[in-house]
Each structure stands twice: as structure tokens, then as C-alpha cells.
Amino acid sequence: MPTEKLPTQHLQEEMTAWRHDFHTHPELGFDESRTSTKVADLLREFGLEVHTGIGRTGVVGILQRGNDTRSIGLRADMDALPITEQNTFDYRSSRKGVMHACGHDGHTSMLLGAAKHLSQNGEFNGRVVFIFQPNEEHGLGAPAMIEDGLFKRFDVDEVYGMHNIPGMEIGTFATRSGPITASENLFEIEIEASGGHAALPHMGVDAIMVGSEIVGALQTIVSRKLNPGLNGVVSVTEFVTNGMRNVLPGHATLKGDARALTPEINQVIEARMRQIVKGICLAHEVNASVTYDTIFPPTINASAPAKAAVEAATNLVGVSQVDGECPPKLFSEDFAHMAHAKPGCYMLMGNGTSGSNSRPLHSDDYDFNDEALTYGSSFWADLVQQQLGQQ
Ligand SMILES: [Zn+2]
Ligand SMILES: [Zn+2]
Known part of the structure; x- marks a missing residue:
């Protein structure tokens, strides 16, 4: 398990409960009504300014501290896949033919964890834009939010996305400057x-x-x-x-x-x-x-955000756990559209090397690793502190 040094460790149990709930109730792209309602309700509960219906089922939460105009966008995806789950654990999908087989249940939960942590403990000066996007799997959610005025209404200086990688050690991070996904x-x-x-x-x-x-x-x-x-x-x-x-x-x-x-x-x-x-x-x-x-399109990481992401991850888990020059991946990601609109970085995070956590993404027996919730949300929290810290 993560050490107590990780800033969002105290939210591990709560994030796990959210994750299991999302996992039990998966929704396909642009159909994420239950998921986005829950996300919006939780963000309101944390005291954030919440905007719904952006790019159909997308949700944006705003957390402003101080009067600095610096801003950072953090993005999670919420959609599931048309797959019948073979896992037998008690929080398995309750919907036949729909499954969180790409870990977006985990991505959503860890960004919620970061929002809760920062709303209670964040000491920064600027604005965090929490972006919960629909329909990543068809590549339609990110462009839908951008076309709906995402960055016009909530301008950001830089934007970050993250994906779990089965087979990569838990508590490790990897990214690179330049092309990261195909x-x-x-x-x-x-x-x-x-x-x-x-x-x-x-x-x-x-x-x-x-x-x-x-x-x-x-x-x-x-x-x-x-x-x-x-x-x-x-x-x-x-x-x-x-x-x-x-x-x-x-x-x-x-x-x-x-x-x-x-x-x-x-x-x-x-x-x-x-x-x-x-x-x-x-x-x-x-x-x-x-x-x-x-x-x-390919996701191209801009050099400054890639450097910032590597620095935040290194401070969190140590230099031996972070690969800042990993080989690019030949899979695709619609975060590409956000990283094209704003300087951005897409981070890869380990999902573990055994059991269902190591099964390939989109397998009917894959599962997001709950241990990664604390690593992922702590990375988000530290990245915000680093980028919007007191000047
Ligand atoms: Zn996927
Ligand atoms: Zn995915």
C-alpha cells in the first residue's frame, strides 16, 4: 500500500467506494448520466463551482484560490465499454454488456479524490479546472467538450490527462516530451x-x-x-x-x-x-x-508540461519510480484534442503486474487497481501545488 506520506492517503477508502460504485454502474459514451450526476453532486459537496452538460454529459468543477490568473486543467474520462464482464467480485458490473474495462472508473474516482483533497487542504493561488469528459472510447468526448466552449469558458494555461497501464508496477509513472500516443x-x-x-x-x-x-x-x-x-x-x-x-x-x-x-x-x-x-x-x-x-490524432506532449509532470511525480514517488523518457504508445487517446488546444501532458501510471490489474485494457477480466487511486490523486494534488504554489 502507499505510504502515509502520500497526500491523499486519507481518502483511499472513500475513493475506493466511489470507484466500486462506478464499476457496478458502467455507462457507455454520451450515456454517462448517472456517473456525471454523481460527479457533479460530489464536486458541489466539496464546495466547487460546478458546470454540467458540457459536451453533452461532461462536467467541469472549478476551484479558485486567491486572485492569481494562473490556471491548470486536469482531465479524467468517465465512459465504459460494450463488454460483458467476466470478473466475479461483488462490485462487478450490474449491466450485462457494459463494463469499465479501461479503468475510467478509477480515473474519475482519483480526480474526485484530488478535488476533495485540494478543496480542503489546497494552498495555492490560481484556478484548477477539473474536467470530467464523456465518451473517450470513440474519440468523441474531448472534441465535444472543446466545441462546446470548454477552454473558452474555462481557460487554462496547461492541461493534463492520465491513464493507468496494466503490467506497469503500481506506484510508477511514465511520460515523455513529444508524441506519447498514436x-x-x-x-x-x-x-x-x-x-x-x-x-x-x-x-x-x-x-x-x-x-x-x-x-x-x-x-x-x-x-x-x-x-x-x-x-x-x-x-x-x-x-x-x-x-x-x-x-x-x-x-x-x-x-x-x-x-x-x-x-x-x-x-x-x-x-x-x-x-x-x-x-x-x-x-x-x-x-x-x-x-x-x-x-x-496523435497526442503530443508539450515540453514544459511534460517536465512539470515528471517533476511532480518524482517528488511524489522518487526518481527510480518515474520514467521521463518512456517509449511512445501505439494506442490512441482523445486527450490528443485537449493537448492540441492547450500545452498539455498525458501521464501513464502503473496499474500493477498481477491478476486482473495486469490484464490488457479492454479485456473482459481487467480491473483498475484500487491502490492506484492514492498514487493518482496524490499526483494530481502535488502537480497543482507545484504549478500554482505561492509565488
Ligand atoms: Zn479504452
Ligand atoms: Zn481508457
Whole structure:
């Protein structure tokens, strides 16, 4: 367990109760009405100024101390996933087909813990904007709040987000300056060939064969067209045709997912994909169309907030427990939109290395580690004290 030195240790039991309640009552993106009502009620109870309905189900809590105009935004996500939970503990999901399998129940609880602690004990001069966002999983909640005037109504100098990482030791933190999470891009390739009789392939054009060549060639983008020092992923995840046992298909659809850590890498992947499809289709005299949509941009940490986050974490848990230059992650995060709007930093926090705490995010037997509540909320509290401390 965390030592008593951690500032929010006294709230461990209370945060655990909130977390278990959220876990039992998970809600999908933009449907977080029970969750956001509870968040808003608790923030009011702590004495914060509360604004609801921002980006549909988003909630903002304001804590002002003194008259300084400096301000800091701290963000947690509240949504769950369409997964049926396999865990059997007593606070397991009560809703079939909906589960907190990404730990947003923990993120919400630890930001609430930080709000309670700072409202009672915070000695700073400035404004803390606590941001509880909906629908992270579809990448829609952060842009919805920003479009709804989040930073116009509640301006911040810098903004921070945090995510638990299963398999990373409890009480450890990691981040980096620059790209920290990848962009996610969904692509779809429609191949229009002429099809034909299975016994007379020379009379038509087989869309499966053309599609297969494309699937193979797409794997050369990362292995042969990207600088090996850069990161990217191209995955074809669906291959659907209208063929039958004795009919060569005339139509094939390839769908997939591509990840990139910078817009430049993303442009290379998209351009090479279009070129490969065009070239192979030309060779077989068939037509194809390509759509390539970026649904999550990459999260880019600005250097000053990244430095501040590393400093706060190091003061909290010690230099050996903080990696300030961790490798970037190839998953995606809609905090990217907030870090694009304001100088920001996305922090990774250990969720433990055993049992359900070490299962991959989005697994039906994953669980947030309650021990991380004190580490996460203490990090938030110390970061505020550090950034808005008395000058
Ligand atoms: Zn997730
Ligand atoms: Zn998540």
C-alpha cells in the first residue's frame, strides 16, 4: 500500500467506494448520466463551482484560490465499454454488456479524490479546472467538450490527462516530451473486379486474388517505406467478398486500422497505401477506391508540461519510480484534442503486474487497481501545488 506520506492517503477508502460504485454502474459514451450526476453532486459537496452538460454529459468543477490568473486543467474520462464482464467480485458490473474495462472508473474516482483533497487542504493561488469528459472510447468526448466552449469558458494555461497501464508496477509513472500516443486511422479499400466462373478464371478477374496482393503489399509500408526508427502499424482486419464456392468474387472490401505517432508518418502511410492499391489494380485492370479517416490524432506532449509532470511525480514517488523518457504508445487517446488546444501532458501510471490489474485494457477480466487511486490523486494534488504554489 502507499505510504502515509502520500497526500491523499486519507481518502483511499472513500475513493475506493466511489470507484466500486462506478464499476457496478458502467455507462457507455454520451450515456454517462448517472456517473456525471454523481460527479457533479460530489464536486458541489466539496464546495466547487460546478458546470454540467458540457459536451453533452461532461462536467467541469472549478476551484479558485486567491486572485492569481494562473490556471491548470486536469482531465479524467468517465465512459465504459460494450463488454460483458467476466470478473466475479461483488462490485462487478450490474449491466450485462457494459463494463469499465479501461479503468475510467478509477480515473474519475482519483480526480474526485484530488478535488476533495485540494478543496480542503489546497494552498495555492490560481484556478484548477477539473474536467470530467464523456465518451473517450470513440474519440468523441474531448472534441465535444472543446466545441462546446470548454477552454473558452474555462481557460487554462496547461492541461493534463492520465491513464493507468496494466503490467506497469503500481506506484510508477511514465511520460515523455513529444508524441506519447498514436493517431488512429480507419481505412477501407473497395475493389471492383469482374468476377467469374471458378473453372474459367481467365474469363474474368478474381477480386480475392487482387485483394490478397494488396494485403501482402500493405505490409511493406512499415517494413520497407518507413524509417525503421519511426513507429507505425498497418493492420488489415476485415476481408469481405461476394464470392461463392464456385464463383470468383467481383467485389472485395478490405478494412483495417493504421497507427502513426506523427502526422508526417500518417501521411506516408496513407500515400503509400493509395499508391499500392492503384498500382496493383492497374496491373489487373480493375478499379478500387480508398477511404482513409483519422479518428484520433496523435497526442503530443508539450515540453514544459511534460517536465512539470515528471517533476511532480518524482517528488511524489522518487526518481527510480518515474520514467521521463518512456517509449511512445501505439494506442490512441482523445486527450490528443485537449493537448492540441492547450500545452498539455498525458501521464501513464502503473496499474500493477498481477491478476486482473495486469490484464490488457479492454479485456473482459481487467480491473483498475484500487491502490492506484492514492498514487493518482496524490499526483494530481502535488502537480497543482507545484504549478500554482505561492509565488
Ligand atoms: Zn479504452
Ligand atoms: Zn481508457
